[in-house]
Amino acid sequence: xxxxxxxxxxxxxxxxxxxxxxxxxxxxxxxxxxxxxxxxxxxxxxxxxxxxxxxxxxxxxxxxxxxxxxxxxxxxxxxxxxxxxxxxxxxxxxxxxxxxxxxxxxxxxxxxxxxxxxxxxxxxxxxxxxxxxxxxxxxxxxxxxxxxxxxxxxxxxxxxxxxxxxxxxxxxxxxxxxxxxxxxxxxxxxxxxxxxxxxxxxxxxxxxxxxxxxxxxxxxxxxxxxxxxxxxxxxxxxxxxxxxxxxxxxxxxxxxxxxxxxxxxxxxxxxxxxxxxxxxxxxxxxxxxxxxxxxxxxxxxx
Numbered sequence: 001x002x003x004x005x006x007x008x009x010x011x012x013x014x015x016x017x018x019x020x021x022x023x024x025x026x027x028x029x030x031x032x033x034x035x036x037x038x039x040x041x042x043x044x045x046x047x048x049x050x051x052x053x054x055x056x057x058x059x060x061x062x063x064x065x066x067x068x069x070x071x072x073x074x075x076x077x078x079x080x081x082x083x084x085x086x087x088x089x090x091x092x093x094x095x096x097x098x099x100x101x102x103x104x105x106x107x108x109x110x111x112x113x114x115x116x117x118x119x120x121x122x123x124x125x126x127x128x129x130x131x132x133x134x135x136x137x138x139x140x141x142x143x144x145x146x147x148x149x150x151x152x153x154x155x156x157x158x159x160x161x162x163x164x165x166x167x168x169x170x171x172x173x174x175x176x177x178x179x180x181x182x183x184x185x186x187x188x189x190x191x192x193x194x195x196x197x198x199x200x201x202x203x204x205x206x207x208x209x210x211x212x213x214x215x216x217x218x219x220x221x222x223x224x225x226x227x228x229x230x231x232x233x234x235x236x237x238x239x240x241x242x243x244x245x246x247x248x249x250x251x252x253x254x255x256x257x258x259x260x261x262x263x264x265x266x267x268x269x270x271x272x273x274x275x276x277x278x279x280x281x282x283x284x285x286x287x288x289x290x291x292x293x294x295x296x297x298x299x300x301x302x
Contacts, residue, residue: 086135088118104193232248264285
C-alpha cells in the first residue's frame with residue numbers, strides 16, 4: 001500500500017495511529033510538497049524516549065495519553081469575526097503564575113504532534129496554547145480535521161492580517177487566564193516559524209519569539225518594528241530557508257534588535273518533527289534546540 005502526502009493529511013484527521021507511521025513534514029521543503037510514500041512492510045523507526053524534549057511524530061499521540069497535565073479545548077473569540085479559534089490549551093504543574101506560549105502549527109494544520117509540543121512546553125513550565133488557525137475553513141465550519149487533503153491549499157489562503165488577528169485573540173485569551181503572569185511568547189514551525197517571525201513584527205507587546213526553520217521576513221523595513229527578541233533554530237541541510245537568515249541578521253543588527261540564529265549541522269527541514277531522520281542529525285539538533293528554546297522563554301517570560 002502506498003500513501004501520498006495529500007492522502008495522508010486526510011487520514012490523519014480520522015486515524016490518529018497513522019500519524020505515528022509516516023512523517024508528512026519530511027517532504028515539505030518546497031512550495032508544493034513532494035509525494036511521500038511508505039510500503040506497509042517497511043518497519044517504523046521508533047525513537048528512544050527522551051522526556052526532556054517533545055515527542056516526534058511517531059510518539060506524539062502516546063505521549064499525550066501519558067501526560068499528567070491538564071489539557072482542554074477552548075473556542076477563542078476573534079473580534080470582528082463570527083468564527084472562534086478552536087485551541088488546545090495545556091497547563092503546567094507549578095504553584096506560581098506562568099508565561100504564555102502560543103504554538104503555531106506547520107502548513108499541515110493542528111496535529112497530534114503540535115499538541116505534543118504544547119504538552120512539552122507545559123512540562124517545562126509554561127501555559128501552552130496551540131490554536132487551529134484553520135478554524136472555520138473546513139466543511140460545516142470545521143478546521144484542520146475536516147479539511148482532509150485540502151489543508152495545505154487552504155492554509156495558503158490565510159492572509160497575514162488573518163493570522164495576526166487570530167494570534168492577537170489567542171494572546172489576549174492567554175494573558176487573561178488567572179494562571180498567567182502577563183508575559184507572552186510565540187513559537188512556530190516551518191510555515192508557523194515564518195508566522196512567528198512576522199508576529200514579532202505585528203505585535204510590539206510580544207515578549208519573545210522562536211522560529212523553527214521558518215523563512216525570515218523579506219520586507220527589510222519591517223524589522224524596525226520588532227520589539228521582542230527572536231531565537232532562530234535551523235537545520236544545516238535546509239538551504240531554501242537558511243538563505244533568508246543573513247537578511248534577518250543584517251537588519252535586526254541594523255536596528256539594534258536581538259536575533260539569535262542557530263544552525264545545526266546535518267539536520268534537515270522539520271527536524272523536530274522527524275527526529276529519526278538525517279542519520280541521527282535531526283535528533284542531535286532537537287536535543288540542542290529544545291533546551292535553547294526553554295532557556296530563551298524562561299529568560300524573557302519570567
